[in-house]
Amino acid sequence: MIGRFFKSGFGILILTPLVILAGAGAMVGYQIHTVTHPPRVTDVVTPSDLLLRADEVHFQSTDGVALFGWLIHGEREAPTIILCHDLGQSKAVFLDATVTLQRTGYNLLLMDFRGHGESGGNGSTLGVDERYDVLGAIDFLRTRRDLSAERIGIWGIGMGAYAGLLAAAERKEVVALALDSLYPDVDGYLNQVLFKGLPPATSKLTGFASVFYAPYFEWRISKATMAHTLPLMSDRNFLFVVSNSKPESARTGKELYASLPEGGQADKNLLELQKSGLSEIYDEDKRKYSEAISSFFGTYLHVHEERAPEAIQVRIR
Numbered sequence: 001m002i003g004r005f006f007k008s009g010f011g012i013l014i015l016t017p018l019v020i021l022a023g024a025g026a027m028v029g030y031q032i033h034t035v036t037h038p039p040r041v042t043d044v045v046t047p048s049d050l051l052l053r054a055d056e057v058h059f060q061s062t063d064g065v066a067l068f069g070w071l072i073h074g075e076r077e078a079p080t081i082i083l084c085h086d087l088g089q090s091k092a093v094f095l096d097a098t099v100t101l102q103r104t105g106y107n108l109l110l111m112d113f114r115g116h117g118e119s120g121g122n123g124s125t126l127g128v129d130e131r132y133d134v135l136g137a138i139d140f141l142r143t144r145r146d147l148s149a150e151r152i153g154i155w156g157i158g159m160g161a162y163a164g165l166l167a168a169a170e171r172k173e174v175v176a177l178a179l180d181s182l183y184p185d186v187d188g189y190l191n192q193v194l195f196k197g198l199p200p201a202t203s204k205l206t207g208f209a210s211v212f213y214a215p216y217f218e219w220r221i222s223k224a225t226m227a228h229t230l231p232l233m234s235d236r237n238f239l240f241v242v243s244n245s246k247p248e249s250a251r252t253g254k255e256l257y258a259s260l261p262e263g264g265q266a267d268k269n270l271l272e273l274q275k276s277g278l279s280e281i282y283d284e285d286k287r288k289y290s291e292a293i294s295s296f297f298g299t300y301l302h303v304h305e306e307r308a309p310e311a312i313q314v315r316i317r
Contacts (some may be wrong), residue, residue, distance in 0.1 A: 003204075003249060007070065016188070018050070020281070020287065022234065025061065032190065032212075033192075035087075035193055035194070036124045036125070037123045040115075041090040047072055052102060053072070053155060054070045054071060055071045056068070056070060059140035060136050061114065061136035063132040064138065065132070065133065067119045067133055067136060068118040069109055069110055070109075072098055074107045075132070075302070076147070076305060077147060078303045079152060079153065080107040080109055080147050081153040081301070082108070082153070082156070083111070083155050083286045084164045085112075085113065085160050088116075090101060090117035091111055091112050092110075094144065098110070101293075101294065104297075104298065105304075106301075107162060113133050114129070125217055126159055126221075126242070127160075127161075128217065128221050130160075131166035131167040134163050134167035138167065138171050138174070140268060149173060151175055151180070153301040154168055156177070157181055157276075162226075164177060169229050174239075177236060177238050177294055178241065179240055181277060182240065183228060184226045185225040185226065186221040187211065187221070190210070192249070194209065199262045226259075230259050233286060239296040240253055240271070241253075242270070242273070243276040245274055257270045273288060298304060
């Protein structure tokens with residue numbers, strides 16, 4: 001009976017769109033899998049190569065994934081900055097940039113996210129589950145008696161910025177966040193990556209493809225949006241870094257910056273560069289980036305608590 005039905009004209013009429021829908025879903029799922037399972041990067045430089053005193057550390061995410069990182073030592077009982085890399089990178093991307101922060105006195109935790117570097121796990125959820133990695137890092141810092149876990153900073157790039165912000169929303173001890181290339185939600189990120197370079201006329205295609213995003217991630221991504229999270233964090237200090245070479249990313253970054261209410265208990269700052277992300281910037285932009293990061297944490301996460309904070313000069317209205 002069923003076989004006869006699907007061989008009939010009416011059955012074929014019903015079956016055809018189902019086959020097309022299943023094929024499209026499989027194609028979108030394959031593309032998402034490719035994006036979220038980048039090859040692991042092997043660290044070719046270590047802290048000892050830069051004469052930095054560091055420990056190799058092992059800890060767990062709050063959902064049980066084994067994680068690996070480097071804890072670079074600054075002054076005893078000084079605050080710690082957690083450095084969160086982007087999708088497809090590893091903790092080593094931050095190494096050159098850590099020298100100035102370490103000399104200032106900060107302790108620095110460079111971690112590999114799940115599915116990256118030397119950590120366990122397989123694949124990425126583009127920051128959604130990676131927030132558990134950052135929460136695990138915060139819990140690990142609490143076990144250390146040689147540093148302060150009462151005041152923590154986060155410096156994140158792309159996926160690391162997204163995961164870091166979600167984790168900070170759950171932990172009040174994170175008082176300062178430098179967020180480079182923060183995206184508004186996983187849907188928006190995937191639309192940019194999967195349909196990069198396509199003309200605006202294909203916007204209906206992205207809308208169709210986005211139907212499959214939530215099922216792929218088992219419906220975990222809908223609640224994790226910056227539009228809901230940022231307005232609740234007016235008591236934290238922020239530095240947003242945006243790249244003008246990526247107009248769509250810059251636009252959304254500025255919108256996220258603007259979504260933070262003015263006149264809150266803390267401060268927000270915006271730095272515009274031609275490019276951002278440590279692996280892409282050079283020369284003058286690299287200098288500006290380094291100075292802004294150092295000045296931001298020096299102002300809002302000062303090593304010595306008695307030091308009075310001073311305004312930094314990177315804000316753009």
